[in-house]
Amino acid sequence: MDFSKINWKQFAVSAVIPLAVLVFLGIWPTVGPTYQVTLFTYFLLYMVIAVSWTIFSGTTGYISLASAAFYGVGIYAAALFGEKMPLIFVIFIGGAASFILAFIVGAITLRLKGIFFAMFTFGLVLLMKEVIHYLEITVWNTRGMFVILQSNEAIYYYMMGIFVVTMIAALLIKRSKYGLALQSIGENEEAAAHTGINVTMVKILTFAVSAIFMGAAGVVMATKMTYIDPGIAFNPMMSFSPALMAIFGGMGSIYGPVIGAVLFTYIQEELTTGSLKSYYMLIFGSILVATILFLPNGLMGLVQSIWKRIKGEKRAPTRG
């Protein structure tokens, strides 16, 4: 083997660093303090949701606000099936149910563009919430359900597993011809259609695939909440958060949403429960506004820009 042909820098970025992060994440529950393990579970959750969101929205430019609907479907899957079967099967059910829902919704809505698509997807969250509301109140005569509790470690490792699968899926899609098709849809949808891409089917399938991971994450997180109701399951914040995290981290790269999710979650955590909790919304809002105004390509864009300047290049590409 000719080692001189290996691009060691690329090898480090694409293999060594992810592997080291994975090893660290794998051993963390055995060495980390209890709360830090819990915090990392939230990191993993938001990384899954933000990366899933970016698989479709980050590439095509279609802003989906349906994340909470798919996440909520997973939560209710846990409530409905959690007592009847092992968690791993429920995760598959939650993922499959979210896929089916997203496929149906995508088939109906992905001919809509821009703000109409965003509005419709957000409407889906409210619709799901009201439908479950109605069923609980008028059919089941109750509100909310209990979910079988899992240990912190189990929740962590399941979430880590979902994260790994999500990252692999995102990378495979991005580096495939399919990803190229998505990219061209994002650049110019009509031109993409003229090149022979089945634009509608590519969009629907990607939208549905991205929903799988959100649904699966919902199943796992439900076992942490133990009690769930439509307000918890279909919380609109779970629709806005991934979009904000991706913007914060940078949508041009898969690692942007990961960094955005970690920082966003950590800042939120510190601000809501730390000494600055009274100023939480003020500070948080200011950070977001500043990011959108001054860092349109997010933190990853900033890093790339600095790196290119160090290397002496004038402008930094923001996608790739």
Add this chain to the structure above:
Amino acid sequence: MVTTPPLDPNKTEILIGASRDITGPQAGFQEYGAAPMYKMWIDEVNAAGGLSVGGKKLPIRLIEYDDASDTAACVRNIEKLCTQEHVDFLFGPTGTAMLFAAAPIANKYKTIMICGEGGATTLEPKLASMPYVFSALNYSNHFQIPMFVDLCVEKGAKTAYICYMNDLHGAEYNVAAQGQFALNGITVVEAKSIPTTIADLDPIVKEAKAANVDIFCMFAYPNQNILLMQTAIALDFNPKVLLIGPGCNFEFFNLTFGAALEGVVGEGAWNSKSSPAAAAFAEKAMAKVGLPNMDWWGGIVYYSVAEFLGKAIEKAGTLDSDTVRNVMATEKFETTLGLIWWECADGGKGGGLLPQECYDGQIGQWQSGIFEVIDNDSHNTAPFIYPKPLWPES
């Protein structure tokens, strides 16, 4: 033989955690619910130098996180309080659904939680597996609705209309009321659920008025209950029994509606006439929260269970949650409510509820500006007025 773990010599204070809606739609409860009563108790304990634990005086420090009335945030807060702050005890969050979410988490980390504002009908079967959860407030089938229905049956009421908020609180009260009405031969003409954001109750009030029902029950939160009162007055809907709760039990309801509140029934109740201790407490609490924020349902209960917790800690002589929990499950202590104790599920091994005898009342009725206790037991401070008087001339 079970040994009591000694108090950690490095302990200099008792930490009590709470996830509260300091902001959010239910933030008002910070002014008139459990929070000010717990804080009053903490201030008094600290003014006296703290609680005597294992021969050492320890002051109490409250660590509050804001959940903004968001249940997922509440769950996260409770988890952080237990695992990061290592609180010794917890005060519950606001609202029935929030309690349901918080209770299993507190129990998971074996941290004793005193539940405040909220009922627990659906939580009851779970209490057997939650030994660290102690639910303080009385609620629908524990024991308010059965006593309310008894009162109505005694007076000969035959029909009822139920309007309930589509959250856990409303759903629980609706189920309990429908069951009790059916058992006692009262026909429920209609049971309508409403969203928490409802802005127009005209259709519901008109329908109930057309049905000429004897009883109208409104199981919703204060905002909707204020709207109901305004609508009922405007449309001259005057059933023989008008039950409103929660909200009716707050003094601000009386200050808002004045004479129009005469004969309106609410959940709770206690007042200054309940006992000399209650009179002294009412005066003290009023100085703390102001007259408009007085809570004639839970105020005295929240304070008394906090007193109970303090006495249990002192008796245990340690902050070890298992030891304190066992004291709470087996002992009776004198408090402002009188002698109180917990009835714990699963033969004493599970979580606790206060028995009926511990409360000053279950059902209240506004009579001449006082929220009188009217349920059928020895705690009554006034007889039940039936039918409710007509609305006063404006």
